[in-house]
Amino acid sequence: MTSDKLVVRLGARSYPIHIQEGAVELLPRVLDELSAVGAVGVVTDTNVAPLYGDRVAKLIEASGARVHQCVLPAGEEHKRLAQVEHLCGEFLRAGLDRTSVVVALGGGVVGDIAGFAAASFMRGIRFVQIPTTIVAQVDSSVGGKTGVNHPLAKNMIGAFHQPSAVVIDLSFLKSLPVRELKAGLAEVIKHGIIADAILFSYMEEKVEAILAGNLNVLEFPVRRSCEIKAAIVAADEREQGLRANLNYGHTFGHGIETASGYTTYLHGEAVALGMHAAGVLSRNLGLVNDAFVERQRACIASYGLPVSWPEIPIDSVLDTMKHDKKVRAGTTKFVVADEIGHVQQRTDISLSQAREALEALRG
Ligand SMILES: NC(=O)c1ccc[n+]([C@@H]2O[C@H](COP(=O)([O-])OP(=O)(O)OC[C@H]3O[C@@H](n4cnc5c(N)ncnc54)[C@H](O)[C@@H]3O)[C@@H](O)[C@H]2O)c1
Known part of the structure; x- marks a missing residue:
C-alpha cells in the first residue's frame, strides 16, 4: 500500500501522518522504520479493544515484534493519573525498555494517557498514535500534547511528547457512535x-x-x-x-x-x-x-x-x-x-x- 502522508516538521523530531482508508495496514512498515523490536505496548480501551485490538496486534506481530495489550476503562472520567501508574506497571511487566514503542489505539483519552505514560516511562519512550475517533484524528493525535485530568482542572498534568508517527485510518470511523x-x-x-x-x-x-x-x-x-x-x-x-x-x-x-x-x-x-x-x-x-x-x-x-x-x-x-x-x-x-x-x-x-x-x- 502506498502512503499519502503529511509531515509535522520539527527537525529531528519530525514525524509522518498517514491518512487514508485502510492506513492501519501500513503499521508493519511504520514500526519497521522505527526499528521496533521486542515488546510493543498497545494501549487501548474497553470499547476499541474488541473492535480493532486483534487486527492491530496481528499487524504488529507481522513486523516481528511481540504485543502486550493494555486495555483501559473507556471514558473521560478515567483520564486520571492512576491510569498512568497502572500502564507503567504493565510496561515493566511486559519487559518494555528505553528502545520500546507504545501504540495508542483509540480516541483522545487513550492517546492522551498512553502518550503521557510513554513520556514518563523510563523518562520517555517512543509512541505511535492510531486515532480512532474524529477528535483524535483531527486534533489530539497530532502535536504532542499528552496528559491527564486533575479533579480541579482538565489536562492539568502532562507533558509535551511528540509521537513518532500518526496512522489515521478513516475506516475506523465507521463504528464510531x-x-x-x-x-x-x-x-x-x-x-x-x-x-x-x-x-x-x-x-x-x-x-x-x-x-x-x-x-x-x-x-x-x-x-x-x-x-x-x-x-x-x-x-x-x-x-x-x-x-x-x-x-x-x-x-x-x-x-x-x-x-x-x-x-x-x-x-x-x-x-x-x-x-x-x-x-x-x-x-x-x-x-x-x-x-x-x-x-x-x-x-x-x-x-x-x-x-x-x-x-x-x-x-x-x-x-x-x-x-x-x-x-x-x-x-x-x-x-x-x-x-x-x-x-x-x-x-x-x-x-x-x-x-x-x-x-x-x-x-
Ligand atoms: N492532546 C491534545 O492535543 C488533545 C486535543 C483535543 C482533545 N484532547 C482530548 O481528547 C479527549 C476526547 O477525545 P475523544 O472524543 O476521542 O474521546 P474518547 O477517547 O473518550 O473516545 C470517545 C468514545 O468513543 C469510543 N471509541 C473510540 N473509537 C471508537 C471507534 N472507532 N468505534 C467505536 N467507538 C470508539 C471510546 O471508547 C469512547 O467511549 C479529551 O480528553 C480531550 O481533552 C486532547
Missing part, C-alpha cells in the same frame, strides 16, 4: 474558524454526507485539519504564541467540561458551547457582527451540537476557568474571532465580559 462523530466535528469547525474559511464553508455545505459517515467526504476535513494543526505545531510547538489559536472555544469549553463533572458533555460538545460563547464575546468586543455569530451558531447546530445550556452554572464555570492552563499571572488568555478563518488572542477580557458571553448560552 454518531454522538461521538458529531462531537469530533466541533474541532473541524474550529479549524475552519481559526484558519480556513474554505474548510468552514465545506462544513456548512456537506452536513448530510458527513453525518452519514461518507468517508470520501470526510477525508478532506480530516486531512485539512491535520495540515492546519501540523503547520501551527511546527511554528510553535510549546504554545508560546500561535498555537494558542487552537484553543478557540476551549477556555470556555474546558470550564464547562470541568464544571459539569466531565460526564454531561463530551469534549467536542463542550467545545461547541465554548465556541458559541467565544463568538458572542468576539461580537461584544466589536470584532465581528451578529451575522458571524449566527453563521457559526447555525453551522455548529446543523451537526446536532449544543449551542445552549439553559441551566449553566456560570459561577462555577468561571471559577474553573481560573485554573485553566492558559492562565498566566492571573490573566486568562481568550481566543476571539475577527472573521471566519482568522482569530486573535486577548488577555484584556474582564470577568464581566466573560460572564456576559456565558450568559448567551442560557438560550
Whole structure:
C-alpha cells in the first residue's frame, strides 16, 4: 500500500501522518522504520479493544515484534493519573525498555494517557498514535500534547511528547457512535474558524454526507485539519504564541467540561458551547457582527451540537476557568474571532465580559 502522508516538521523530531482508508495496514512498515523490536505496548480501551485490538496486534506481530495489550476503562472520567501508574506497571511487566514503542489505539483519552505514560516511562519512550475517533484524528493525535485530568482542572498534568508517527485510518470511523462523530466535528469547525474559511464553508455545505459517515467526504476535513494543526505545531510547538489559536472555544469549553463533572458533555460538545460563547464575546468586543455569530451558531447546530445550556452554572464555570492552563499571572488568555478563518488572542477580557458571553448560552 502506498502512503499519502503529511509531515509535522520539527527537525529531528519530525514525524509522518498517514491518512487514508485502510492506513492501519501500513503499521508493519511504520514500526519497521522505527526499528521496533521486542515488546510493543498497545494501549487501548474497553470499547476499541474488541473492535480493532486483534487486527492491530496481528499487524504488529507481522513486523516481528511481540504485543502486550493494555486495555483501559473507556471514558473521560478515567483520564486520571492512576491510569498512568497502572500502564507503567504493565510496561515493566511486559519487559518494555528505553528502545520500546507504545501504540495508542483509540480516541483522545487513550492517546492522551498512553502518550503521557510513554513520556514518563523510563523518562520517555517512543509512541505511535492510531486515532480512532474524529477528535483524535483531527486534533489530539497530532502535536504532542499528552496528559491527564486533575479533579480541579482538565489536562492539568502532562507533558509535551511528540509521537513518532500518526496512522489515521478513516475506516475506523465507521463504528464510531454518531454522538461521538458529531462531537469530533466541533474541532473541524474550529479549524475552519481559526484558519480556513474554505474548510468552514465545506462544513456548512456537506452536513448530510458527513453525518452519514461518507468517508470520501470526510477525508478532506480530516486531512485539512491535520495540515492546519501540523503547520501551527511546527511554528510553535510549546504554545508560546500561535498555537494558542487552537484553543478557540476551549477556555470556555474546558470550564464547562470541568464544571459539569466531565460526564454531561463530551469534549467536542463542550467545545461547541465554548465556541458559541467565544463568538458572542468576539461580537461584544466589536470584532465581528451578529451575522458571524449566527453563521457559526447555525453551522455548529446543523451537526446536532449544543449551542445552549439553559441551566449553566456560570459561577462555577468561571471559577474553573481560573485554573485553566492558559492562565498566566492571573490573566486568562481568550481566543476571539475577527472573521471566519482568522482569530486573535486577548488577555484584556474582564470577568464581566466573560460572564456576559456565558450568559448567551442560557438560550
Ligand atoms: N492532546 C491534545 O492535543 C488533545 C486535543 C483535543 C482533545 N484532547 C482530548 O481528547 C479527549 C476526547 O477525545 P475523544 O472524543 O476521542 O474521546 P474518547 O477517547 O473518550 O473516545 C470517545 C468514545 O468513543 C469510543 N471509541 C473510540 N473509537 C471508537 C471507534 N472507532 N468505534 C467505536 N467507538 C470508539 C471510546 O471508547 C469512547 O467511549 C479529551 O480528553 C480531550 O481533552 C486532547
